[in-house]
Amino acid sequence: MESDWHCDFDSDPEYDDLWNVIIMRRTKEIRSRPKFFKLYDDKDFRDRFWISKKTAWNVLDCIRLQIEHKTKWNHALSPEQMLLLTLRFYATGSMLRTVGDLLGVSQSTVSRVITVVSHHIAQLKDHHIYMPKTEIDLKKSQRDFFKLAKFPRVIAAIDCPHVKIISPGGEDAELFRNRKGIFSINVQTLCDSNLRIIDIVARWPGSTHDATIFRNSQILCRLESGEFGSGIVVADSGYENNHFVIMPLMHVNTSAENLFKESHIRTRNCIERSYGVWKRRFPVLSLGLRLHLAKTQSIIVATAVLHNICCNNRDIMAPPLSNEIEDVVNNMINIPNNRNAESHTINNVTRKCLIDNYFSLL
Structure with missing residues (x-):
């Protein structure tokens, strides 16, 4: 009976399709990510992020150590890329998925990046917002x-x-x-x-x-x-x-x-x-x-x-x-x-x- 059951399962097209859906996974694709600080001059950079390169670098210098990943496993985003994703969101107000297309990352990744970067920029409040x-x-x-x-x-x-x-x-x-x-x-x-x-x-x-x-x-x-x-x-x-x-x-x-x-x-x-x-x-x-x-x-x-x-x-x-x-x-x-x-x-x-x-x- 046990061998007959296996024979029926293997020969049924409906079960074959179901089995293929279960075992098939999307192939992980590592995409190349542009380096916008080098790719754009100051005008093009400002047109996309609405602040100058100098200002962006100043901000990055203040928060780099706090947002940097400890390892490069899984093709982790660099601090520069994390900051630019956040600035792009501030400058456009777009949906997270649209912002993620800038560097080819998922919606959930963009959400985490914006949360972390915004938190650490806000932590600079006492140094920049004061009477x-x-x-x-x-x-x-x-x-x-x-x-x-x-x-x-x-x-x-x-x-x-x-x-x-x-x-x-x-x-x-x-x-x-x-x-x-x-x-x-x-x-x-x-x-x-x-x-x-x-x-x-x-x-x-x-x-x-x-x-x-x-x-x-x-x-x-x-x-x-x-x-x-x-x-x-x-x-x-x-x-x-x-x-x-x-x-x-x-x-x-x-x-x-x-x-x-x-x-x-x-x-x-x-x-x-x-x-x-x-x-x-x-x-x-x-x-x-x-x-x-x-x-x-x-x-x-x-x-x-x-x-x-x-x-x-x-x-x-x-x-x-x-x-x-x-x-x-x-x-x-x-x-x-x-x-x-x-x-x-x-x-x-x-x-x-x-x-x-x-x-x-x-």
Whole structure:
């Protein structure tokens, strides 16, 4: 009986096909991977990764040891290739499989590479994202802001852009739906007059009010403690007016108030411009991140670090955008607000002092 069973199995075409499917495996193919640092000149390199070769090398020098594989088994990716895969993802916002086609690697490999590289770039935050640390830095920051529109004592501008994400799922998913009806993370940033991001908080759901994020941030405690002396931060009407945060006037009655309003607008404009440069250089922030929430937060901080490195290296040329991406970027930078600014104008002592003792004398 046993021999008859084997005979029936071998002679049945249906079993033959099934057996072939079971034992057949795809042949492993080792593809040659181009060396883009040598293949492209600086212009072609920037057109594809939207940062210069010099900037990319500087970043690679900082994270090479952390991301390098211990062996070359299984044709492991080099640190250069891992960084370029990640930069390509930041610069295009494409599907992971499409990004993987750049070097002929799988979707899962791209996901792991982006996770590791983004994490280690984000770990550079303390070296590249920081408030003025010394009295000399504070005075320089105030002088630089003063040159913009003659607004005194300003050390930073603050606001919150939204970064589009997919629904994180779970019971709290709706907390991430913002006023525009899309899922996002509300990211608080402060910038200096040179558009550098000097503080960032990237963990709050899109439905969270800007003022709530600020009230629960470390930077508020530092401002309240007097760490920055008499320095002030300019903000829009979504924040609470106090001794160290100055919001705009809603109604102008005098020439001094008109000068204050105009100077405030021109000074605070640098935060909007920083978002424009940041999101144009890394369109993945505007087109949307389709990754796990923890990975998304690392990517946001990592792109902020890269933005500052570009500013420090004077790599500030924003790459051209298609009309479609331009519309998405502009829509994501400014989400219509439903704030009642009149309820945040109780503590006007500092603002009134600036108007009466400075702007009225101009």
